[in-house]
Each structure stands twice: as structure tokens, then as C-alpha cells.
Amino acid sequence: MFSDRNKYVLAMFLVGGFIIYTFQLYNSLPVKQIAVSQAADDGKILWQKKNCISCHQIYGLGGYLGPDLTNVYSKKGAVYISAILRGGTNIMPNMDLTDSEIEELLAYLKDVDQSGKADPRTFTINTNGTIHQ
Amino acid sequence: MEPYTNKGKSIIDLYILTALCLLIFGLLWGITGSLQYIFPGLMRDRFSFQKVRPLHVSSVVFWIILAGLGSMLTYLQQHTKRVIYSYRLLLLQYCIFLLTVVSIIISYFLGRFGGREYWEHPPYLALPIFFGWIFLLFNFVKSFGGFKNQPVYVWMWLTGIVFFLFTYLESYLWLLPYFRNNIINDMTVQWKSYGSMVGSWNMLIYGSSIFLMDKITNNKDISYSKIAFVLYFTGLFNLMFNWGHHIYTLPTAPYIKHISYTVSMTELFLIGRIIFNWRNTVSTAKRNFNILSFRFLAAADFWVFLTLLLAVLMSIPGINLYTHGTHITVAHTMGATIGINTFLLLAIVIDVFNDSCIRVEKYKAIIIRGYWIVNISLLVFWLSLIGAGLEKSMWQMSKLQISYSIMMQNLSPYFIAFFISGFFLAIGLFMVVYPLIRIKFVCKLKQTKSSYYVFQSN
Numbered sequence: 001m002f003s004d005r006n007k008y009v010l011a012m013f014l015v016g017g018f019i020i021y022t023f024q025l026y027n028s029l030p031v032k033q034i035a036v037s038q039a040a041d042d043g044k045i046l047w048q049k050k051n052c053i054s055c056h057q058i059y060g061l062g063g064y065l066g067p068d069l070t071n072v073y074s075k076k077g078a079v080y081i082s083a084i085l086r087g088g089t090n091i092m093p094n095m096d097l098t099d100s101e102i103e104e105l106l107a108y109l110k111d112v113d114q115s116g117k118a119d120p121r122t123f124t125i126n127t128n129g130t131i132h133q
Numbered sequence: 134m135e136p137y138t139n140k141g142k143s144i145i146d147l148y149i150l151t152a153l154c155l156l157i158f159g160l161l162w163g164i165t166g167s168l169q170y171i172f173p174g175l176m177r178d179r180f181s182f183q184k185v186r187p188l189h190v191s192s193v194v195f196w197i198i199l200a201g202l203g204s205m206l207t208y209l210q211q212h213t214k215r216v217i218y219s220y221r222l223l224l225l226q227y228c229i230f231l232l233t234v235v236s237i238i239i240s241y242f243l244g245r246f247g248g249r250e251y252w253e254h255p256p257y258l259a260l261p262i263f264f265g266w267i268f269l270l271f272n273f274v275k276s277f278g279g280f281k282n283q284p285v286y287v288w289m290w291l292t293g294i295v296f297f298l299f300t301y302l303e304s305y306l307w308l309l310p311y312f313r314n315n316i317i318n319d320m321t322v323q324w325k326s327y328g329s330m331v332g333s334w335n336m337l338i339y340g341s342s343i344f345l346m347d348k349i350t351n352n353k354d355i356s357y358s359k360i361a362f363v364l365y366f367t368g369l370f371n372l373m374f375n376w377g378h379h380i381y382t383l384p385t386a387p388y389i390k391h392i393s394y395t396v397s398m399t400e401l402f403l404i405g406r407i408i409f410n411w412r413n414t415v416s417t418a419k420r421n422f423n424i425l426s427f428r429f430l431a432a433a434d435f436w437v438f439l440t441l442l443l444a445v446l447m448s449i450p451g452i453n454l455y456t457h458g459t460h461i462t463v464a465h466t467m468g469a470t471i472g473i474n475t476f477l478l479l480a481i482v483i484d485v486f487n488d489s490c491i492r493v494e495k496y497k498a499i500i501i502r503g504y505w506i507v508n509i510s511l512l513v514f515w516l517s518l519i520g521a522g523l524e525k526s527m528w529q530m531s532k533l534q535i536s537y538s539i540m541m542q543n544l545s546p547y548f549i550a551f552f553i554s555g556f557f558l559a560i561g562l563f564m565v566v567y568p569l570i571r572i573k574f575v576c577k578l579k580q581t582k583s584s585y586y587v588f589q590s591n
């Protein structure tokens with residue numbers, strides 16, 4: 001049987017592990033700090049204010065009505081993206097973005113693009129079920 | 134503390150009633166969203182998917198949270214046979230939550246977003262929720278009566294409350310540039326918090342459903358048993374460490390993925406147990422199927438099995454590579470939030486409302502009809518999302534570069550099935566929920582009238 005004592009010990013053990021895991025993650029984040037440009041940071045905030053994530057994904061996470069945009073910058077280029085942002089599409093509303101807002105969003109998408117590749121075709125599956133790029 | 138009476142129960146009922154209304158409200162936006170999948174550009178300028186998705190997701194998330202709290206509070210009183218420490222605080226917390234939820238909905242209507250997944254509102258609206266939750270924690274700690282010889286559900290409730298608070302706070306770390314400046318770091322912390330947050334509200338709800346199960350079978354042994362605690366600790370372990378499966382394709386630290394992959398596989402134990410107990414479950418189900426609440430528990434059992442199966446598969450990185458970024462993720466999320474969370478909560482609400490002036494049994498016929506409609510349509514709903522996901526997955530993996538919009542057009546049969554089944558799902562849920570709302574309103578009205586007469590005759 002689980003005595004009360006055993007339950008506390010087990011719970012404390014798990015909570016302790018969780019706290020260590022959490023703070024070790026915060027303390028050494030996976031990517032060492034890279035200075036981000038003001039434009040890219042503004043672009044990120046704007047991306048959130050316009051809720052682009054409700055229709056789009058970054059690294060496959062987000063809403064699913066529109067395409068993943070992780071690597072759209074290198075695939076389609078700034079000119080194409082600004083055209084879409086300026087006019088909207090059949091589904092994507094025209095959000096009346098100003099030129100400087102478009103620049104900020106471009107800086108953000110460029111920053112995201114440089115962080116890695118989201119395309120599943122770039123991965124290989126290992127025999128133990130894990131994947132690598 | 135005072136012994137438990139019905140006093141103050143109406144405050145707790147308010148949590149549940151509000152939650153039920155939010156469920157209906159959220160369903161309307163779910164249907165709107167699925168229509169936008171079939172008619173691209175529908176309401177693009179006034180109510181684009183940008184507003185519709187958060188209106189749907191936030192409403193149903195608040196349905197789950199508020200109903201989860203209402204059930205937990207009701208059962209906590211029944212368990213301790215004492216009233217909650219402070220009703221005034223509970224009422225204050227309710228008012229804060231209500232005002233915040235309304236503000237969030239208005240902010241979506243106005244197109245003001247904070248743009249994080251699930252909590253797409255401006256970040257300052259998180260503050261009142263956070264403080265409301267602190268009140269809850271305080272009230273709970275003052276009411277639950279210590280750890281000594283407590284059944285598993287009390288452990289689960291406390292775990293749920295504490296971890297929600299922590300993960301909710303964690304999900305706002307992005308406000309600090311240190312966490313926000315790099316997308317990989319940001320998404321790692323974001324999905325760490327969301328993964329555990331879902332686990333924490335599950336703890337609240339599973340705890341209450343175990344209480345309900347005890348009540349129905351009139352047997353408390355289970356919730357004190359060794360196996361109950363083994364399951365609880367397995368759940369807690371997963372809540373804490375399995376969140377990495379959301380971000381297998383993110384170029385983040387590999388150890389996060391390995392830990393998550395390994396931990397997720399302990400869920401196989403849960404699946405094994407369900408299969409092992411199958412006959413037992415079925416015979417208990419047969420015995421109690423005439424009890425309305427029990428039916429929903431039984432349906433949730435079935436969905437736990439399907440969802441766990443899908444979840445464990447999706448937790449294998451090699452399979453996740455295919456399912457990630459497709460509607461299979463949505464199938465998993467909605468399968469779990471409807472099939473498990475919503476069904477368990479409905480079972481509980483039916484039980485909680487059964488002591489109203491009108492018994493829920495009075496509406497048994499319509500509720501049972503709704504029940505079957507919900508279950509059948511949910512299966513079609515789930516399968517159509519999986520179908521759409523599989524097709525998209527083949528597209529993502531194929532060497533041919535067919536354009537996104539053509540691929541989406543090819544998926545339209547799945548989306549039509551998704552809309553139709555979703556529509557019936559909503560109708561079925563309405564048939565279950567409407568009588569529950571009605572009962573409370575009618576009883577409240579009667580109560581107000583009778584106190585008015587008492588007042589007059591005095």
C-alpha cells in the first residue's frame with residue numbers, strides 16, 4: 001500500500017525534479033541569446049496583435065486554415081510576401097498594414113526563417129523512432 | 134468551518150451555469166469556423182477566421198475550466214461535509230472571471246489580440262484570471278482539511294489548481310525579452326507551459342469524475358486504492374515531463390525530445406490497463422447504464438481509449454513527423470476536449486444538478502437522444518479530421534510541389550464531412566445542455582418568487 005509518507009516522498013521527488021528541469025531550462029535556454037533587431041521584435045509583436053497564428057503555423061503549430069510560414073521568407077522572398085500582406089488573398093483579409101508594419105513583419109519572418117527548417121521532408125527517421133535533421 | 138448545507142451552492146452553480154452558456158456560445162463559432170473551411174473567404178472582412186477561431190477556442194476552454202471548478206467545488210463540499218472556507222471570496226472570484234471572460238470576448242470582436250495560441254487575448258487580461266486563481270488556491274487550502282488519509286481525487290484537485298497557476302504564469306514569460314527574443318526558445322517555453330496546463334485541468338476534471346464514480350457505485354475503496362495512486366503518479370509524471378512531444382520538429386535541445394518520448398511511453402501502461410479491465414468496465418457499464426451520468430462516463434471511457442491510442446502514436450517522433458502540422462492534431466485536441474473533458478463534465482453536471490427543484494431525469498428522453506447524436510457524430514467528426522490530416526501529411530511529404538490552395542481544395546470532401554458532423558455534434562450537445570440550463574433557471578426563478586412571497590407575507 002501507499003502510506004501517506006510514501007505519497008509525500010514520491011510527490012516531493014517529482015515536484016523537485018520538475019522544478020530542477022524547469023529552472024535548468026530557463027537558465028540555459030536551447031538557443032544561446034542572439035541579439036534580435038528592433039524591427040524583428042516589433043514584427044513579432046505585430047504578428048501577435050494581428051493574430052496571424054490563428055490561420056498560420058510556425059514549426060507546424062497554430063491554426064490550420066492557411067499554410068505554415070516558418071520558411072516562407074527563403075522560399076518565396078520578400079517581394080512576394082509584401083504583395084500578399086498588402087493585398088490579402090481570397091481568404092486572408094487585407095489588414096491595411098502600413099509600409100513600416102510590412103517591413104517589421106518581413107524582418108520577423110526573416111528571423112524565423114533563419115532559426116531552422118520546418119519542412120518534414122528534411123528529416124530522417126531513425127530505427128528507434130526518433131528523428132534527426 | 135460550518136458543516137455543509139446547501140448554503141452558497143448557488144454561487145458554485147453560477148460557475149457551472151456560465152460554463153454551459155459558454156459551451157453553447159463556443160459551438161456556434163466552431164460551426165462558423167468549419168463553414169469557413171468549405172466556403173473560402175466567407176465573412177473575410179467582418180468575421181475572418183482570425184476572430185472566429187479564438188472565439189471558439191477560448192469559449193470552450195472557459196467552458197472546461199469553469200465547469201471543472203464548479204464540479205470540483207461542489208464535490209469538495211460533499212467530500213469534506215463542510216462548506217467552502219469563504220463564499221465571499223468565491224463570489225468575488227466568480228465576478229472577476231465573468232468580467233474577464235466578457236472582456237476577452239469583446240476584445241476578439243474588436244479585433245484586439247495578444248496572438249498567443251489558445252489565449253489569443255491581449256496579455257493584460259490574464260492578470261485578473263491569475264489573481265482569481267490565487268483566491269481559489271487560498272480557498273481550497275483553507276477548505277480541504279490536510280493531506281492525512283485523503284482519497285486520490287483530493288490530491289488530483291490540489292495538483293490541478295497548483296499546476297494551472299504555475300503554467301499559466303509560465304505561458305506569459307514571453308513578455309520578457311529574454312524568453313521572447315529567439316523563436317526557438319519562445320516556442321519551447323510556450324509549449325512546455327501549454328502541455329502541462331492541459332494536464333492540470335485534466336487533473337481537476339479526472340478527480341471529480343473519480344468522486345462521481347465512487348458515488349454511483351457507492352464504493353470508496355477505489356479512490357483510496359494503490360492502483361488509483363499509481364495512475365495518479367503516472368499522470369503527474371506525464372503532466373510534468375511529456376510536453377516535448379508538441380515540438381519534436383522544432384530545432385530545440387534534443388534532451389527535451391528524448392525525455393518527452395520516453396515519458397510519453399509510460400502512457401502505454403494506461404492503455405494496457407484499460408484493455409486489461411475491459412470486461413470489468415463493460416459489465417459495470419451494463420449495470421449502471423440506466424443512470425444518466427454514468428452513460429457519459431462510459432462514453433468518456435471509450436474516448437479515453439481512442440485518444441490515448443492516437444496520443445501515444447503521435448508521441449513517437451517518427452510518426453509525429455507525419456501528423457504534425459495537420460488536422461490530425463486538431464482531431465486529437467477536439468477528440469480529447471469533447472470526448473473526454475466535455476463528456477466527463479456533463480456526467481458531473483447532471484449529477485450536481487440532480488438535486489435541483491426539477492430532477493434532470495425529467496428530461497431523460499431528450500438527453501439520451503442527444504447523447505447518441507453526439508457520440509455518433511463525434512466519431513465521424515474525428516475521422517474526417519484524421520482523413521484531412523492524412524491527406525495533408527502526404528502532401529507535406531511528397532516531392533511534387535502542388536500548391537497549398539489546390540491541396541486545400543482537394544481536402545474539401547473531408548471538410549464537408551467535418552462541417553456536417555460538427556453541426557450534428559453541436560445539435561446533440563445542445564439537446565443535452567439546454568435542459569440543464571433550463572432546470573437551473575426555472576428553479577432560480579421559483580426560489581426568487583417564493584422568497585418574494587415570504588417577504589410579502591411577513
Ligand code: HEM
Pocket residue numbers: 062063064065156160162163164165166167186189190193194462463466467470471475551552554555556558559
Ligand atoms: C465541446 C465542443 C468542442 C470543443 C471542446 C472544441 C475544442 C476545440 C479546440 C481546443 C480547438 C483548438 C484545436 C487545436 O489547436 O489543435 C478547436 C478548434 C476548432 N474547432 Fe472545436 N471544439 C468543439 C466543438 C466544435 C464544433 C461542433 C465545431 C464545428 C463543426 C468545431 C470546429 C472547430 C474548428 C473549425 C477549429 C479550428 C481548427 C483550425 O485550427 O484550423 N469545434 N476546437
